[in-house]
Amino acid sequence: MEKLLNLTLKVWRQDGPKAKGAFETYKLNGISPDSSFLEMMDILNDQLINEHKDPIAFDHDCREGICGTCSMYINGHPHGPDSGITTCQLHMRSFKDGETITVEPWRSAAFPIIKDLMVDRSAFDKIIQAGGYISVNTGGIPDGNAIPISKWHADEAMDAASCIGCGACVATCKNGSAMLFVAAKVSQLSLLPQGKIEASQRAKKMLSKMDELGFGNCTNTGACEAECPKNISITHIARLNREFIGAKFID
Amino acid sequence: MAKKENIFDKAKDTVSKKTDVIKDKAEDLVEDVQEVVEDVKKNTEKDKATKVADKVKGTDSKVSETVKSSAKQVASEVKNGGKTITPKDAKIPEGPLADKWTNYKNQQKLVNPANKRRLDVIVVGTGLAGASAAASLAEMGFNVLNFCIQDSPRRAHSIAAQGGINAAKNYPNDGDSVYRLFYDTIKGGDYRAREANVYRLAEVSNSIIDQCVAQGVPFAREYGGLLDNRSFGGAQVSRTFYARGQTGQQLLLGAYSALSRQVGKGAVKLYTRYDMLDVVIVEGRARGIIARNLVTGKVERFFAHAVVVGTGGYGNAFFLSTNAMGSNGSAALQMYKKGAYFANPAFAQIHPTCIPVHGKFQSKLTLMSESLRNDGRIWVPKKKEDAEAIRARKLKPTDIKEEDRDYYLERRYPAFGNLVPRDVASRAAKERCDAGFGVGSTGLAVYLDFSDAINRLGKDVVEARYGNLFQMYEKIVDDNPYETPMMIYPAIHYTMGGMWVDYELMTNIPGLFCIGEANFSDHGANRLGASALMQGLADGYFVLPYTIQNYLADQIRVPRMSVDKEEFVEAEKAVNDKIQKIMNIQGKRSVDSIHKELGLIMWDFVGMGRTAEGLKTALDKIIAIRKEFWSNVYVPGKADSLNMELEKALRLADFIDIGELMARDALLREESCGGHFREEYQTPEGEALRNDEDFSYVACWKYTGEGNEPELIKEPLDYEFVERQQRNYKA
Ligand SMILES: Cc1cc2nc3c(=O)[nH]c(=O)nc-3n(C[C@H](O)[C@H](O)[C@H](O)COP(=O)(O)OP(=O)(O)OC[C@H]3O[C@@H](n4cnc5c(N)ncnc54)[C@H](O)[C@@H]3O)c2cc1C
Ligand code: SF4
Ligand code: FES
Numbered sequence: 017m018e019k020l021l022n023l024t025l026k027v028w029r030q031d032g033p034k035a036k037g038a039f040e041t042y043k044l045n046g047i048s049p050d051s052s053f054l055e056m057m058d059i060l061n062d063q064l065i066n067e068h069k070d071p072i073a074f075d076h077d078c079r080e081g082i083c084g085t086c087s088m089y090i091n092g093h094p095h096g097p098d099s100g101i102t103t104c105q106l107h108m109r110s111f112k113d114g115e116t117i118t119v120e121p122w123r124s125a126a127f128p129i130i131k132d133l134m135v136d137r138s139a140f141d142k143i144i145q146a147g148g149y150i151s152v153n154t155g156g157i158p159d160g161n162a163i164p165i166s167k168w169h170a171d172e173a174m175d176a177a178s179c180i181g182c183g184a185c186v187a188t189c190k191n192g193s194a195m196l197f198v199a200a201k202v203s204q205l206s207l208l209p210q211g212k213i214e215a216s217q218r219a220k221k222m223l224s225k226m227d228e229l230g231f232g233n234c235t236n237t238g239a240c241e242a243e244c245p246k247n248i249s250i251t252h253i254a255r256l257n258r259e260f261i262g263a264k265f266i267d
Numbered sequence: 268m269a270k271k272e273n274i275f276d277k278a279k280d281t282v283s284k285k286t287d288v289i290k291d292k293a294e295d296l297v298e299d300v301q302e303v304v305e306d307v308k309k310n311t312e313k314d315k316a317t318k319v320a321d322k323v324k325g326t327d328s329k330v331s332e333t334v335k336s337s338a339k340q341v342a343s344e345v346k347n348g349g350k351t352i353t354p355k356d357a358k359i360p361e362g363p364l365a366d367k368w369t370n371y372k373n374q375q376k377l378v379n380p381a382n383k384r385r386l387d388v389i390v391v392g393t394g395l396a397g398a399s400a401a402a403s404l405a406e407m408g409f410n411v412l413n414f415c416i417q418d419s420p421r422r423a424h425s426i427a428a429q430g431g432i433n434a435a436k437n438y439p440n441d442g443d444s445v446y447r448l449f450y451d452t453i454k455g456g457d458y459r460a461r462e463a464n465v466y467r468l469a470e471v472s473n474s475i476i477d478q479c480v481a482q483g484v485p486f487a488r489e490y491g492g493l494l495d496n497r498s499f500g501g502a503q504v505s506r507t508f509y510a511r512g513q514t515g516q517q518l519l520l521g522a523y524s525a526l527s528r529q530v531g532k533g534a535v536k537l538y539t540r541y542d543m544l545d546v547v548i549v550e551g552r553a554r555g556i557i558a559r560n561l562v563t564g565k566v567e568r569f570f571a572h573a574v575v576v577g578t579g580g581y582g583n584a585f586f587l588s589t590n591a592m593g594s595n596g597s598a599a600l601q602m603y604k605k606g607a608y609f610a611n612p613a614f615a616q617i618h619p620t621c622i623p624v625h626g627k628f629q630s631k632l633t634l635m636s637e638s639l640r641n642d643g644r645i646w647v648p649k650k651k652e653d654a655e656a657i658r659a660r661k662l663k664p665t666d667i668k669e670e671d672r673d674y675y676l677e678r679r680y681p682a683f684g685n686l687v688p689r690d691v692a693s694r695a696a697k698e699r700c701d702a703g704f705g706v707g708s709t710g711l712a713v714y715l716d717f718s719d720a721i722n723r724l725g726k727d728v729v730e731a732r733y734g735n736l737f738q739m740y741e742k743i744v745d746d747n748p749y750e751t752p753m754m755i756y757p758a759i760h761y762t763m764g765g766m767w768v769d770y771e772l773m774t775n776i777p778g779l780f781c782i783g784e785a786n787f788s789d790h791g792a793n794r795l796g797a798s799a800l801m802q803g804l805a806d807g808y809f810v811l812p813y814t815i816q817n818y819l820a821d822q823i824r825v826p827r828m829s830v831d832k833e834e835f836v837e838a839e840k841a842v843n844d845k846i847q848k849i850m851n852i853q854g855k856r857s858v859d860s861i862h863k864e865l866g867l868i869m870w871d872f873v874g875m876g877r878t879a880e881g882l883k884t885a886l887d888k889i890i891a892i893r894k895e896f897w898s899n900v901y902v903p904g905k906a907d908s909l910n911m912e913l914e915k916a917l918r919l920a921d922f923i924d925i926g927e928l929m930a931r932d933a934l935l936r937e938e939s940c941g942g943h944f945r946e947e948y949q950t951p952e953g954e955a956l957r958n959d960e961d962f963s964y965v966a967c968w969k970y971t972g973e974g975n976e977p978e979l980i981k982e983p984l985d986y987e988f989v990e991r992q993q994r995n996y997k998a
Contacts, residue, residue: 048626048628050625050626050745051626051628051629052630052743054630055628055629055630058628058630058859059628062857062859062860065857065901065903065912066857068901068903069903070903070904071903071911071912073909073911075418076592077417077422077424077591077592077593078422078424078426078427078591078592079591079592079630079631079633080427080631080633080634080739081739081742082426082427082513082516083417083422083424083426083427083591084421084422084426085417085418085422100738101742105739105742105743107742107743107745109745130562130909131909134909136418137418137419138418138419138539140419141419141420141421141527141530141537141539144421144523144524144527145527145528145530145531146531147531148524148527149482149483149524149525149527149528150481150482150483150524151528152478152481152482152525153403153406154399154402154403154406154478154525154808154809154812155474155478155808155809157474157477157478157480157481158477158481159477160436160476160477160479160480160486160494161438161493161494163480164488164491164492164493165488165492166488166492167488167489167490167492170485170486170487170488171485173483173485174485174487174510174511174517177485177510177517177520178513178516180516181419181421181422204483204485205483208483208485210480210481210482210483211483
C-alpha cells in the first residue's frame with residue numbers, strides 16, 4: 017500500500033485585484049502520492065466547501081500540460097520544483113510526508129491578480145495581436161509543398177512553437193520580462209520562409225508592445241529558460257535580437 | 268396477436284390515407300397544368316403561345332418531381348411514423364456528389380463588402396472551429412464578436428489534440444483521393460452521416476493544410492523538406508499530417524494568430540472569460556446571446572445578425588473524460604431548449620488508448636494519442652493465471668514470454684491489426700478485460716508495447732515520434748514506457764452527436780449556426796482519428812464563411828437591435844432566475860460529488876456496452892440525480908462575483924439533461940453502429956450489428972418543455988452514392 021501524505025499548505029488568498037492579500041494555512045491529510053497537484057487542490061477545495069468556506073480560485077483546464085492555463089508558484093518555483101512540466105503535471109510523489117508547501121500566484125506588474133491564485137495574462141494576447149502572426153488571409157494559398165522547408169528549420173521552429181503561453185518565464189524573471197515568450201514566437205516565424213518576410217517588423221512591433229504593457233527588460237539572467245515548462249531555449253532570444261537589429265536597419 | 272393485427276390495420280390505414288394525400292396533390296397539379304393549357308388555347312399570338320408552351324413543359328416536369336418527392340416523404344413518414352427532415356429541408360444541393368459544393372457556391376447569395384461592415388456576427392468558441400471562423404469572417408469584412416470561457420482564445424480545448432489532421436493530398440502516392448477520404452469517413456462512421464457533407468469535408472481538406480502551412484504551422488517534414496505523413500486508425504493510406512505530438516496545439520495557434528491579427532485590426536472584439544448561457548431569439552431568428560462575465564459575475568446581453576456556436580463536445584457528462592475540465596455542453600443544451608434539434612446524442616466515442624483510472628480522487632483521464640498504435644502493439648496475457656499474477660504484482664509484463672501474449676487485435680482483425688477504428692479497438696479491450704485477462708491493479712487495462720518498434724527502428728526514432736507522449740505518460744504513471752509496456756484503457760473522448768445542422772451548418776433556427784464538434788454533421792456513429800481537427804477547420808475556414816452569407820444576404824436591411832428589446836431582457840432574466848435558484852438551494856452536496864455520481868451512471872449504463880434494461884435504469888437514476896441536484900446542491904459564494912463552483916453547477920445542470928438525452932437516444936436505437944453498441948444487437952463473433960432497414964436515420968430530438976418527453980424527428984439517410992456494407996476490418 018502506498019503511503020499517504022499529510023501536508024500543510026500555505027496558500028495566498030486575495031479577494032480581488034485591489035484587495036490586500038495574505039497567506040492562509042491549511043492542513044490536509046491522506047493525500048495519495050499518485051494524485052496530481054491540482055487534484056490535491058481539488059481535495060482541499062472540497063474540504064473548504066464542506067466547511068462552507070470560500071474555495072481557492074485557480075486557473076486550470078486541460079490538466080495535461082498543453083493549454084498553459086494552470087499557473088501556480090510552488091515553493092518558490094513557477095510550476096513547482098520539478099523541471100520541464102506544468103503545475104497540472106506535477107504529482108504529489110514529488111513531496112514528502114509532513115512537508116509544508118507554499119502556493120502563490122504569478123507575481124508580475126503585467127499580470128494583475130484577479131483572485132487568489134488567478135492572474136490576468138491578457139497582456140500576452142495583446143503582444144501577439146501586435147504582430148505575432150503571418151499576414152495571410154484565408155484562401156488563395158499555394159500548395160503546402162510548394163515551398164520545401166529543411167527538416168532542421170521545421171524542427172527548430174517547432175521547438176519554439178511549443179511555448180504554451182503560461183507566463184512562468186515572466187513570473188520567475190526578476191525584471192518581469194516577457195522576452196522568452198516573445199522570442200519563441202518571433203523565432204518560430206522567422207525560421208520559416210513564410211514568416212521571414214515580416215520578421216523584422218514583427219520583432220519590432222511585439223517588443224514595443226511588450227514595453228508598453230509594463231513588462232521589464234531582459235538582462236540575460238537565464239532564469240526563464242530554467243523554469244520554462246516547455247524548455248524553450250534562450251537561443252531564441254538571440255534570434256529575436258538579430259531580427260530586432262534588422263528592423264533598426266530597415267528604419 | 269390481436270394487438271399486432273391492430274397495428275397492421277393502423278399502418279394500412281395510414282398508408283391509404285397518405286396515398287390519398289398524394290393523389291390529391293397530384294390531382295391539384297394536373298388541374299394547374301390544365302389551366303395553363305386552357306391559357307394556350309385562348310391565346311392565339313404565336314410568341315405568347317410558345318412561351319406558355321414552355322411553361323407547360325416546366326410544369327410538367329415539376330409535377331412529376333413534386334409528386335415523386337412528396338411520395339418519397341410520405342413513404343418515409345409512414346415508415347418512420349412521424350415528422351421527417353428531407354434532403355431539401357437539409358438544403359442538400361442538387362447534382363452528382365462531386366459537384367454539389369461547387370454548384371452550391373456558384374448559386375449561393377453573397378454579401379457585398381460595403382454591407383459586410385454593417386453586419387454583426389457572434390462567434391462563440393475559439394477552438395479550431397470558432398477561431399478559424401471568427402478570423403475568416405473578420406477578414407471578409409464582417410464585424411465579429413468572439414467569446415470563450417478561458418482567459419485566452421489560445422487555450423481552447425482543441426489545443427490538446429495530439430495525433431494529427433487528415434487530408435487527401437496523396438503526397439505519399441499511396442492511392443489516396445478525395446473520394447477515398449470521403450469513403451473512409453462514411454464507412455468509419457458506420458453509414459450514419461450525410462454523404463453530401465462528408466464529401467465536402469474531404470474536398471476542402473487539402474486547402475486546410477495549405478492554409479496552415481502559410482500561417483507558419485511547423486508540420487513535421489522529411490529530410491527533403493516536404494511534408495511528412497503518418498497513418499491513423501480506419502485507413503489504409505498515410506494521410507495524417509502532424510506537428511510532433513502537438514498537432515492540435517499548432518493548428519490552434521495558427522488559427523489564434525489569424526484571429527489575433529483581426530483583433531489587432533479591430534475587426535474582432537474578443538470576450539474572454541465569458542460563458543454563454545442562452546441564445547436570444549427574436550421573431551424566430553437567432554439575434555444574440557446572454558453571457559456571464561466570469562470575473563465580475565455580471566450577466567450581459569449581446570446582439571448580432573447571426574450567431575455561430577462552436578463550443579465543442581459534451582463528453583464531460585461522464586465526469587471523467589479526456590476533455591478539458593471546462594469543456595461543456597451548456598451552449599448546445601440552451602440552443603436545444605430554444606428549439607434547435609439535438610441530433611444523435613447517443614453517438615459518443617470511447618477512445619481505446621487512455622491512461623487507466625487509478626483512484627477516486629481522479630479529475631480527468633489523459634489520452635495517449637492514437638498515433639501510438641502505428642508502432643505500438645496491443646496485448647494481454649494469453650493465460651488467465653498470468654493476468655492474475657500481474658494484477659497481484661507477482662509478475663511483470665516483461666516476464667510474459669512472446670508465445671504467451673495475445674495480440675488480440677492482430678488476431679481478430681488481420682487486415683487492420685492495431686489500426687482498427689476506435690470503437691472496435693475499445694470494445695475488444697473491454698471484451699478481454701471482462702473475460703478476466705485485464706492487467707494493472709484494477710484489471711481494467713491492456714498493454715501497448717513498443718519493444719518491437721524500439722528493436723526495429725531504434726530508441727531514437729521512437730523518441731522522435733512519440734517522445735512527448737512518453738514523457739507525459741511517465742509523469743503521470745511514474746513508469747518508463749521505453750522499458751515496460753504502457754497500460755491503456757478506453758475512456759470517453761469525443762461526441763459525434765450534437766446540434767442538427769443543414770448543409771449550410773445552420774440549425775433549424777434561422778440565423779443560428781453550429782460548427783466543429785458541437786454539431787452532429789460529419790462523423791456519423793464513429794469518428795476516425797485525425798478527422799475532428801479537419802472538420803473543425805473545414806467548418807471554420809472554408810464552409811461557414813461561405814454558407815453564412817447565403818443567410819446574411821437577406822439581413823442587410825435589418826438594423827442593429829438594442830439589447831434593451833424585450834426578448835433580450837426576458838432571456839437575461841431567465842438566466843438570472845436560474846442562477847438565483849441554484850444559489851438558493853444551499854444543500855449539502857458539492858457540485859463535483861453529484862457530477863461524479865452522474866459520470867458513473869453514464870459509464871456503467873450509457874458507455875461501451877448498452878442494453879435496453881441498463882438504459883432504462885440509467886434514465887431512472889438520472890431523473891433521481893436531477894432531483895438531488897435541484898434540491899441538495901451547495902454552491903458557496905455569491906452570484907455577482909467570480910464563482911467557479913457556480914460555473915460548474917450551471918454546467919452540471921445541463922450535463923444531467925444531456926445525460927438523459929443520451930440515454931433516451933441510445934434506448935431508441937435498437938441496433939449497434941459505430942460507437943453505439945447495444946449488446947442485444949451483435950453478430951455471433953461479437954461485432955456490431957447494424958440495422959439499416961429501421962435505423963438509417965439521424966435522430967433529432969426536439970425540446971417540448973420542462974419535464975416532458977422530447978419529440979423525435981427523423982432525417983432519413985438515403986445512400987445515393989455509396990453502397991452500404993457491414994464494416995469489415997478483418998480482411
Ligand atoms: C486529448 C484529445 C486529443 C485529441 N486529438 C485529436 C487528434 O489528434 N486529431 C483530431 O482530429 N482530433 C483530436 N481530438 C478531437 C479534437 O481535438 C476536438 O474535437 C476539436 O478540437 C474540437 O474543436 P472545437 O473548435 O469544435 O471545440 P473546442 O476546441 O472544444 O473549443 C470550444 C470553445 O468554445 C468555448 N466555449 C465552450 N463553452 C462555452 C460557453 N458556454 N460560452 C462561451 N464559450 C464556450 C471554449 O472556451 C472554447 O474556446 C482530440 C481531443 C482530445 C480531447
Ligand atoms: S516561454 Fe515557456 S515559460 Fe514562457 S510562456 Fe512560453 S512556455 Fe511558458
Ligand atoms: S491545465 Fe493545461 S497546462 Fe496545466
